[in-house]
Amino acid sequence: MSRRARLVLFAAAAAALAVTLGAGLAGLPSFGGQITSYARILNELAPRQRHVTDVVSAITFDYRGIDTLFEEFILLAAVAGISVLLRPLSDETRQLPQDKAPDRTIPPPSPAVWLLAVLLSSLLVLTGLETITHGTLTPGGGFQGGVILASAIYVVFLGTNYATVERFQPAPLLEASDGVGASGYVFIGLLGLLAGASFLSNVVGLGVTGNPISGGTIPLLNLVVGVEVAGGFVILASEFLDQTAVIRTRRR
């Protein structure tokens, strides 16, 4: 296609885009102007119906729980895909880096870095657990808490070395937690069917609003999502770390 023809095509396409986009943007509600009626209804109903103080949790894990189920499996599929893609290929081998000067010891990380890693990793574990368990009360929940939990592993890596990190990533346990977390969501959904209601309906006792254990199935779903996400992100990190640290091209 000549340069002129391409320019003509671009001008026509850009004009069409400008017109449709402009028309669409003109119909938008003004910025921050109004709360939609759906949001108003949910803000009104969720605390009374589901005994939660974080309405977003009630939406993601209850009213729209089925969407979160699919997102769970998207993450599971993504982690499985990464594991398959980053396996050692036929011309690669797993081998720890060779020490070419064994008489010289590798200096350990400085005490300051080590102390920072110890403090930070324990704080991260605590924050992760707090975020997962308080999903019904405050912003946060299984996904955010799970990633925070997994990030404690990176801090351990920064403060120590690869051999120490490997002790914290037993592959069978991580893969199990990834799978158990994802299927746990389905099983909690099946509770609804067992109780004679529909799939994923909130059939567990709702508890007192404001208590850490309240909201029926919502804290349970937060928990299984947290287990799945934490396992999945540690698998992700270890697959990428393996690529950098131990997987290398086989020598001919």
Next chain:
Amino acid sequence: MSEAVIAVALVWAAASGTAVVLTRDPLRQAFVAGFFGLGLAFLYLSLQAGDVALSQIVVGAIALPLIVLLSLAKVRKGRE
């Protein structure tokens, strides 16, 4: 929250988002992208979307830089 805070957040997100595109070195781009993610999290927080802000922080500060930096390390090791 006051409109001034939202305005600051919007300008921060727009400026750092442009900076991500204009940074050509992938290593530096990872850091600039982290700064952009922080701006986005601040924007969501200023619009009172705490859950989304938390998700943005964990993805932008933990997951994305990790994947980018480790991929860069792998690619550069192969080149040696």
